[in-house]
Amino acid sequence: MLVLTRWFRRTLVSGVCVAGLLGAGVIPALAEPGDPGDPGIEAPAPPPPPGELPPPPPLPWELPPPPPAPDAPPPGEVPPPPAPTTPPPGAPPTGDVPPLPVGLLKNSPNNGDVVGVAQPVTIVFAAPVTDKKAAEAAVKITTSKPVPGYFYWYTDQQLRWKPTQFWPANTDVNVNAGGTRWSFKVGDAFVSTVDDATFTMTVTRNGVVERTMPMSMGKHDKKHETKNGTYYVSEKFQKMVMDSSTYGVPVNSAEGYKLDVFWATRLSNSGIFVHAAPWSVGAQGKQDTSHGCINLSTDNATWYFNQSHPGDPVIVKNSPGGPYKDYDGYDDWQRF
Template identity: 95%
Template sequence: MLVLTRWFRRALISGICVAGLLGAGVIPALAEPGDPGDPGIQEPAPPPPPFELPPPPPLPWELPPPPAPDAPPPGEVPPAPAPTTPPPGAPPTGDVPPLPVGLLKNSPNNGDVVGVAQPVTIVFAAPVTDKKAAEAAVKITTSKPAPGYFYWYTDQQLRWKPTQFWPANTDVNVNAGGTKWSFKVGDAFVSTVDDATFTMTVTRNGVVERTMPMSIGKHDKKHETKNGTYYVSEKFQKMVMDSSTYGVPTTSPEGYKLDVFWATRLSNSGIFVHAAPWSVGDQGKRDVSHGCINLSTDNATWYFNQSHPGDPVIVKNSPGGPYKDYDGYDDWQRF
């Protein structure tokens, strides 16, 4: 009998075990590096790359021009644009040439309210030789139609007034070589002094407001009040009237020096509407003044409070002849 050694028996048993495992299709748990592993287990597929939008096309450097407007049909001319004119009363528009001589002062002042007989006065810093150039540099606009004209009171003083009294409640704007101002014409506050009836009748916008007894210059060939259109220039609640200021001594029979109240100046030759309580007995009956229009204190106060510079006072039926004294306020008589 064959006797096997211990080592041979162990080798034989190990070979039988390996053969049995191979025959059964068993794969050892440990594999060599690089072994493909179990083919029955599938690895997950890699995810697809993320979806990307294509880049936008580059913008052009310039936008296309807008389409041209349709041309008018042949023979048809497009209408001309309407002319642009400032509304009545608007400040003067456009440029005016410069004044040939500097502006010294003007009247009325900016913001004044004046009467319907008030002229526009421009005083230059020196006499003007090129008068046409000066007139061309002055532009006047009004809120109501008021045709008028320039006239030269002196070589240094240009004036403008309407051909008739201003329309009541008119806004006036003046541009003199680029210097601008505006004023307002108020109500038509018009007084008529009738020496035939010894009355002073005052109307406002054509309606009679008051008729007052009055007395004007006495008929002695020296003091008669002259006929014509005056206008209010300034007012004094109290003033001293002195006959020596026009050459008559206060000590002479015709002289005087006294306080006078509610005095409204009409001329630079000394004509005022004023209170004259000393002549109330003559007012409405006869003329006894030195040329002024005498009223009672009540009537003179009322007129003083109601009137404005530029309010006209028309004297008629006096034996004194026409008012043409060249005293600065005879615009409506001489021009």
């Protein structure tokens, strides 16, 4: 019987195991130093130390917060409240309004107009209004500056609103009449004072004198004196025909006339204009010779025509003609 030593038995068993593995092709080749190995095989992560588990992934509420928005307030600071939308003190209330009791026919100023500081808001209804309180309740006026004012009825068909004093210069105005809305802007305070004591017309813009002009107005014959009071510009004509027969004086009479007039700015529906009167330049600044209009030189009348807007006030004072209350549509500042 063959007796094998212990060493020989171990060597024989090891050789058989190695031969078996080689035959199965499962022993990997060892890479040389610097050998990149098999590019198709990715080395596994090293195992954690014995007895230690890997940390779990973070939960959603444990993730870091997103960066703040660029316009966000600093941490702990309360953002300011939104700007108020209420009207300024003195303005009529805003909000929804009831319908007008009678349809709206037209309005003045129109949407987008720029007007002077004496311009009233005018609403003309399609028919006479009997429920005047309901009509007033259906009209709301809001302003960009505090402007106290009031409604008044010029006729049963015409509602107006004006400030208690001239509008503040450069005020934005919004009107809502039964759901119909429009806006306009009050421009500079372009105010003219016509003083019969000095025969001058002085024009200021926002309180600063821009021009003082010699003038001649209605002659003192107890028929043509220009009346005292606050007028305001209504319309302008670069050229127009003035005809005395339009107010009852025949053209062929001693006081009659019919002639072309230039740079005419209307102040009333009773025939008062500021206009160029080259025929009276010699009297301007010295005496009154007109039929009621304010006569200026062509240069001064052109300047005023180009600078003025509807609603710019013209204040006549120191005339012997009495107060301006002609019920002609433009005496708002005298009657109301």
